[in-house]
Every structure is written in C-alpha cells, then in structure tokens.
Amino acid sequence: MSDAHDEVRRKAIRLEWITIGFLAVTVTLVYLVLGNSQAMKAAWLEDMLSFIPPFAFLLAARISRRAATVEHPYGYHRAVGIGHLVSGIALTSMAVFLIVDSSSGLLAQEHPTIGSVELFGQQIWLGWLMIGVMLFIAWPPVIIGHHKMKLAAKLHDKVLYADADMNKADWQTAVGSAVGVAGIGIGIWWLDSVAALFISASILYDGVRNLRIAVLDLMDEQARTYDGERPHPLAGQLNTFVEARDWVADVGCRVRDQGHELQAEVFIVPRDGVALELAELQRLTEDCRGLDWKLRDVVLVPVAELPPFAYRELKPIESSQEPQEHA
Missing domain, CATH: 3.30.70.1350 (Cation efflux protein, cytoplasmic domain)
Known part of the structure; x- marks a missing residue:
C-alpha cells in the first residue's frame, strides 16, 4: 500500500482511540446521573454498545494486514467483514431488548421519578444534571463521525463507516434523552418511555442495516x-x-x-x-x-x-x- 494510504489508516486508528477515550468519559458521566429515566438508561446502554465498532475496527485493521498464506490464500481481509457482523448482531440484539423493556414500562404506566441531589451545599433537581450532561456530550460525536466518514470512503472500510454513521446520529440519542427527562419534570410521565423507544428504534435501524450489509458481504454479494x-x-x-x-x-x-x-x-x-x-x-x-x-x-x-x-x-x-x- 502507498504511503498516502498508510497515513489515512493511521488517522482512522487515531480517531478510533479518541472515540474510545470520549466514550469512557461519556458512559461514566451518564452513569453518575442515570436516575430512574428509561431514556437515560437506553442512552447509557447505547454508549456502552458504541465501544464495539471502534474495537472491531482496531482489531480488524491489525489482522487484515497479515500476508496471504497457503492456509489463507485470500489473506485476512475478511476480518473486517467479521467485525462488521459482530457489530450488527450486538446492536440489533440490544435494540430488541431495549424496545421490550421500554414498551413494558409504557404499557404498565410506570411513572418514573427524579429526585434531588446536593451539589456545593445546594439541593438541585437531578434532572437538570441529566439534561446538562446529555447536551454536553451531544456534539463531539457528530464532529468525530464526520471525519470518520471521509476516512471510511478512502479506506473502503464498512466497520469504520458503521461507526461513523452511529456517531453522526448520537446527537439524536442525547437530545431524545434530554426530552424524556424534561417530560418527567413537567409531569408528562410517558414522554420518557417514548424517548427511550425512539432511541431503541434508532439503534435497531443501525443494527439491522449493518447486519444485512455484513451478511451479504460474507455471502459474496x-x-x-x-x-x-x-x-x-x-x-x-x-x-x-x-x-x-x-x-x-x-x-x-x-x-x-x-x-x-x-x-x-x-x-x-x-x-x-x-x-x-x-x-x-x-x-x-x-x-x-x-x-x-x-x-x-x-x-x-x-x-x-x-x-x-x-x-x-x-x-x-x-x-x-x-x-x-x-x-
């Protein structure tokens, strides 16, 4: 491969490590303000799932560079397809779980509550912290995803593209979670579950789409x-x-x-x-x-x-x- 190609690959690897570092901060912050919100729970689980594509890309990028052998005459580039498949399965499975969990809460008419916490000697409604955290973490993934999308085109890497696609849509998850929490605050209890269903549907769309593409690739479409x-x-x-x-x-x-x-x-x-x-x-x-x-x-x-x-x-x-x- 050319030096230009290697530089693009190194940029993609750096972006994935930046993503992993950002996700580590994100899941910690969201967990600290999780509360009883279904939407926040769905957002936190989506952030946990977001670790899978970067790690899949990093592993596939390492394995796929191995030279072809008698035992593997086509080389190891299928590692990318396997990483894509694993990401799709994980996303789809978790989306189904979240949809069932959120729907059961909505059908049971569960009224979630959000209490107060003491911060710097003052009692503050926890919902304000939830909304603040979600709005704070909404914009960086969009920027990172935009850069990944360009690199995915240059590298012809579908795992990187799937990851970038998820990053670019993460703002919807963050805003949806904030809306759900605000709904609890103003007494619209069902808005939280609806927001959780919206987030789950977004995860399911990403999962099914990437699962379909990965399976067709492995079937030699x-x-x-x-x-x-x-x-x-x-x-x-x-x-x-x-x-x-x-x-x-x-x-x-x-x-x-x-x-x-x-x-x-x-x-x-x-x-x-x-x-x-x-x-x-x-x-x-x-x-x-x-x-x-x-x-x-x-x-x-x-x-x-x-x-x-x-x-x-x-x-x-x-x-x-x-x-x-x-x-």
Whole structure:
C-alpha cells in the first residue's frame, strides 16, 4: 500500500482511540446521573454498545494486514467483514431488548421519578444534571463521525463507516434523552418511555442495516461501495479497461468484497482467430491491478462465452493508486 494510504489508516486508528477515550468519559458521566429515566438508561446502554465498532475496527485493521498464506490464500481481509457482523448482531440484539423493556414500562404506566441531589451545599433537581450532561456530550460525536466518514470512503472500510454513521446520529440519542427527562419534570410521565423507544428504534435501524450489509458481504454479494448503497464502480471500470483491448470481443466480471480489498475475476471472450499469449495476459493482469489499490487480487479467465452471473456494465475509469473518496 502507498504511503498516502498508510497515513489515512493511521488517522482512522487515531480517531478510533479518541472515540474510545470520549466514550469512557461519556458512559461514566451518564452513569453518575442515570436516575430512574428509561431514556437515560437506553442512552447509557447505547454508549456502552458504541465501544464495539471502534474495537472491531482496531482489531480488524491489525489482522487484515497479515500476508496471504497457503492456509489463507485470500489473506485476512475478511476480518473486517467479521467485525462488521459482530457489530450488527450486538446492536440489533440490544435494540430488541431495549424496545421490550421500554414498551413494558409504557404499557404498565410506570411513572418514573427524579429526585434531588446536593451539589456545593445546594439541593438541585437531578434532572437538570441529566439534561446538562446529555447536551454536553451531544456534539463531539457528530464532529468525530464526520471525519470518520471521509476516512471510511478512502479506506473502503464498512466497520469504520458503521461507526461513523452511529456517531453522526448520537446527537439524536442525547437530545431524545434530554426530552424524556424534561417530560418527567413537567409531569408528562410517558414522554420518557417514548424517548427511550425512539432511541431503541434508532439503534435497531443501525443494527439491522449493518447486519444485512455484513451478511451479504460474507455471502459474496457483488461488491458494493463502502456505504452499501450501490455496486462498486471498480467492477464496471475493470470491464471498460479490458474491453479497450483490440483482441477482446466481450468482457464481464464478478467482484467480491474481501474487507478493505476486492477480489476480481474477469471473464474475457477473445475475438475469433486470436491466439492468446501468456505474456499478454500477465501484462493485462498487472495493468488491472494498477487501476486501484483495492484491486490486489485480479484473475483473468478466457472463456468461449460469458457466464450468466458476470457483471457486464461499463463505467468511466476514474480511480487511481491513491485512496480516493467516492461521491
């Protein structure tokens, strides 16, 4: 990998350690003012869950750099997909628990109460501290998540993207918790449980979405962009690049996501009467790998006709050796 790519990876690692440090402060502060609020409980548990993606990224980033071996011929980049899967399962499971817990309190019409505490010799309603803490911790994750999102695009890292997506939405959790606490204070007891359900639904959305993307990647779905929104453009660019050869009659490919890198098989139908030379195929293979740093593993397969599963779309070639953001 290039020096530019390594620098992007180091920036992502630094951001994840900053996230872990911030989360350690956050969960401590929220725990100290937790009280009887369902919304605060849901927010605290979400903050605890937020440790999973950063640790999953750090572990996957370390494992995925190992070189391929006879026992692991495709390398260790699947560690990213496994980390993504673990994050999705954890988020989904906890969201279901929180929804059941919050709904039971709402159906049972439990009226939570928030007492007072003594601070600097004065009696203060604990709710003010709760609201103050939640509003204080609401904005840093948004800034951190914005920076992570850019790095996730450059690294093609779905665990980092999932983490950034959660960070950017954390302000909703904080504001929702503050609203729930305020509801208790003004006598609208059910607002706390409703806020907790809102937070739980947000966690469930993140969990199910990331779980779905992780499972499809591990099932070797056609490679998609880091955000899972569309087919990865490198598949079409590979087709365009190979089709430009005058001896190629038709071309298609299949590309699977190995984690940070992509593994591509390019099926080539030669023109009639063309005698393929090994040296030409070897040069073309190396040229294909040079299209983008993610294309470390490219295999050219001469065939009489394209298989039905081959991806045949053509795209303009815009990638380079350096890690780039996708629009």
